[in-house]
Amino acid sequence: MLSTWTVVACSPAPSAILAVERTDPGKARVLIAPCADYAALQFDVFSSGGTVGYKIWAIDSDAMGGPLSSVDLFTAPPGWSVAESSLTDLKGAHEYTVVLEGAVGSRGLDGEISFTPAQFEGLKDGEVLVRDDGETKKIKSSEFMKKDSGRCAAG
Numbered sequence: 001m002l003s004t005w006t007v008v009a010c011s012p013a014p015s016a017i018l019a020v021e022r023t024d025p026g027k028a029r030v031l032i033a034p035c036a037d038y039a040a041l042q043f044d045v046f047s048s049g050g051t052v053g054y055k056i057w058a059i060d061s062d063a064m065g066g067p068l069s070s071v072d073l074f075t076a077p078p079g080w081s082v083a084e085s086s087l088t089d090l091k092g093a094h095e096y097t098v099v100l101e102g103a104v105g106s107r108g109l110d111g112e113i114s115f116t117p118a119q120f121e122g123l124k125d126g127e128v129l130v131r132d133d134g135e136t137k138k139i140k141s142s143e144f145m146k147k148d149s150g151r152c153a154a155g
Contacts, residue, residue: 017035017111017152018098018111019113027073030070030100034069035152037104038068039065043068043100045096046087047096048095056084056086068080090120094117096116097113104153119136127140127141
């Protein structure tokens with residue numbers, strides 16, 4: 001009797017390139033994974049749900065792309081300009097979504113994470129929120145900041 005086996009392997013989902021941390025005064029900072037040659041182009045955070053309606057805070061790179069390691073929400077980093085500012089804080093019973101558009105070389109590499117105020121408020125020092133398999137979860141910031149060439153591969 002002759003048997004034939006077929007092995008099917010799935011590649012693991014790419015690791016998160018964005019993480020949200022809570023700073024000392026209770027403000028939000030978005031960390032961007034350390035990826036060599038990553039050029040960030042656009043960064044948005046928007047609210048969804050609730051009765052206030054859709055609001056957005058968006059910034060654009062003045063140089064049409066460049067390195068970016070973190071963004072303190074609602075403060076444009078040097079070399080970036082505010083494109084829209086109808087969202088000014090993370091207050092209310094909404095879900096917030098952060099989207100980063102960028103590239104490694106000529107290949108796009110974007111990131112996204114959604115979180116609620118309760119998830120954000122629950123962060124302790126040294127913890128961040130990341131998106132993993134479509135879910136938002138809490139991990140140690142040191143784990144997120146480890147270099148991982150696999151997550152930096154544009155696709």
